[in-house]
Amino acid sequence: MGQTRVTIREVAARAGFSITTVSHVLNEVPGKRIPDSTRMLVKAVADDLGYRPNRLAQGLRLQRSDTIGFISDWIATSPHAGQTIVGAQQAASEYGSLLLLMNSGTDADLETREIRALLDRQVDGIIYAAEYHRLVTPPALLHDTHAVLLDARATGSDWAYAVPDEVGGALTAVGALLEQGHRNIGHLSNVDDIPATAGRLDGYRTGLSRAGIAPHDDLVVAEESDATGGYRAAMALLDRPNRPTALFCFNDRMAMGAYQAATALGLAIPQDLSIVGFDDQEIISAGLRPGLTTVALPHREMGQWAVHTLMRLIKSDGREAVEPVVLPCPLVRRASVGSPPGTCGR
Amino acid sequence: MGQTRVTIREVAARAGFSITTVSHVLNEVPGKRIPDSTRMLVKAVADDLGYRPNRLAQGLRLQRSDTIGFISDWIATSPHAGQTIVGAQQAASEYGSLLLLMNSGTDADLETREIRALLDRQVDGIIYAAEYHRLVTPPALLHDTHAVLLDARATGSDWAYAVPDEVGGALTAVGALLEQGHRNIGHLSNVDDIPATAGRLDGYRTGLSRAGIAPHDDLVVAEESDATGGYRAAMALLDRPNRPTALFCFNDRMAMGAYQAATALGLAIPQDLSIVGFDDQEIISAGLRPGLTTVALPHREMGQWAVHTLMRLIKSDGREAVEPVVLPCPLVRRASVGSPPGTCGR
DNA sequence: ATGAAAGCGCTAACAC
DNA sequence: GTGTTAGCGCTTTCAT
DSSP: OOOOOOOHHHHHHHHTSOHHHHHHHHHTOTTOOOOHHHHHHHHHHHHHHTOOOOHHHHHHHHTOOSEEEEEEOOSSOOHHHHHHHHHHHHHHHHTTOEEEEEEOOSOHHHHHHHHHHHHHTTOSEEEEEEEEEEEEOOOGGGGGSOEEEEEEEESSSOOEEEEEOHHHHHHHHHHHHHTTTOOOEEEEEESSOSHHHHHHHHHHHHHHHHTTOOOOGGGEEEEOSSHHHHHHHHHHHHSSTTOOSEEEESSHHHHHHHHHHHHHHTOOTTTTOEEEOSBOOHHHHTTSSSOOBEEBOOHHHHHHHHHHHHHHHHHTTTOSOOOOEEEOOOEEOOSSOOOOTTSOOO | OOOOOOOHHHHHHHHTSOHHHHHHHHHTOTTOOOOHHHHHHHHHHHHHHTOOOOHHHHHHHHTOOSEEEEEEOOSSOOHHHHHHHHHHHHHHHHTTOEEEEEEOOSOHHHHHHHHHHHHHTTOSEEEEEEEEEEEEOOOGGGGGSOEEEEEEEESSSOOEEEEEOHHHHHHHHHHHHHTTTOOOEEEEEESSOSHHHHHHHHHHHHHHHHTTOOOOGGGEEEEOSSHHHHHHHHHHHHSSTTOOSEEEESSHHHHHHHHHHHHHHTOOTTTTOEEEOSBOOHHHHTTSSSOOBEEBOOHHHHHHHHHHHHHHHHHTTTOSOOOOEEEOOOEEOOSSOOOOTTSSOO
């Protein structure tokens, strides 16, 4: 419990050298010509005593805490957030850094206080993360440190950021459908005015256009981005003559609803209807029957990018320019895509 | 960026007092009779300069970092983990503490190193969290600090811990079925040898017994705890004469599979078949059609408990005895439970 | 090759 | 009431 830890002073005493020498040896300070005998002895004693430097003291002295703040706005905490943190944390450990966690609500005032708390602890920098791809306006206080945006872009100020390639992901999704011969492809869109909505819709339209198909507005239905919304949207699209043979869904939750609609209408997937989702929430995509072909979000990659970029920023004290980054969203093939009905085979 | 922060010395200089007085005022040290004039002035200057104490320096001096380590073993990062962290983080903020995050793999060696990293940063204590209710053997090193177990019990040593009441949750689930008049209730069990499997099975059997129903072994089928497993188990249970009128599923993912089986067999939920899940993974439970009645895990509560308990431990330096805690799992009623077929109403 | 000493920013015992 | 001083554990400049 509170038993007092071994300090460098004790190591020095036991080794019969000054703390200076111990520090030199332990930190392998370059340019010091310390005989191997001393080196060995000091190391042995330190090891023996189980000495570990006090990082608070080091931090105070070095003006660097080897700690980075991770502030995010999960309210409901999507399953996504986890992977992002894992990515960030693993990358951080490559630098010997640890993540200091904060999660703000939506309250800007609270957020400022939280950043302050992080700053008070002398974090080397801050990762300002959004729960999902968003436009954000970080508190001005964030300028007091080095920071990068994760899954978010800033309105106004020019923070470094990483976001998923929504358009590219949608192109990939539609491509998977086109390559199977689908021409009549519907899109379940989202009612929320967020970058993902626009980006995925854009990718959908572009994908069709490039294939020489005029995107038809009545093939797009926007609803709430959950299973219920997906069900309704899919119903609207499918329960009519000349229904689409494939559906590209805004996300996996909507795709889940689309499955339900297909079931309700007696449509088999993928024989009668092909479906592609977005997000790759495995609990859904791997749980649906048949498995859902979908587009994965680069959560882990964004987490890693954030740390690496932040470290460059810190190292150069902000002088090095960092480019924003748009990370690819790869297709995860499962079993919900087939050729259109009546195509017999391919 | 790297602009140097205001120190207490500057505040003292500007206010025309010693840093001692400034410290006294700012920390509102009791028993000091400082005139209001001084008090006001110092506070005004501090405010004016935007002074904030350096928590590293404070920590070094006070031997307390106001930081608690949160180490967990998410590999795949369940969506659960998030809520636990949110609970812990919010509770921590009540004490002015922050969470220092680490997530280990399964590697015990790595885990030890991670605990060390936390200790090096002088965390006041550690929350050792499991991704799901587990029996664990924390590294011996954990004894070097104050610690509590979250969603886990230790084999051997006697750590304070909080786990969900698996048995109670199962009793509640079965109760919800019994109260609707079901007598022929199946259980989709899990093949993994973990506390949840045994606890939920136990609760299922006890619930039936108490209602005067002899638990029949052929009403229990164990499969992998995912949708596919649930589908298979449900098929085994339902695709036969005298099939159960209700299914209690090990978790929501298996319940998802049970829904699929019901669909395949042309069974309507809840008219022909009632289903109760466990975990309340909203993405599933709220996404299924009809909504899944299920039992929620007390993730947030466990997170809060961990922090509060840890704080008591720290305050008393481990002298205060803390009781392990088994937290209730409340039923979340949606629409997957009805009266058995042929009961016309109730 | 090794060590004394200063100082990172802060708190607190003790003087005045 | 207020200030002086020591020291938390460490790194690093500058002597020797």
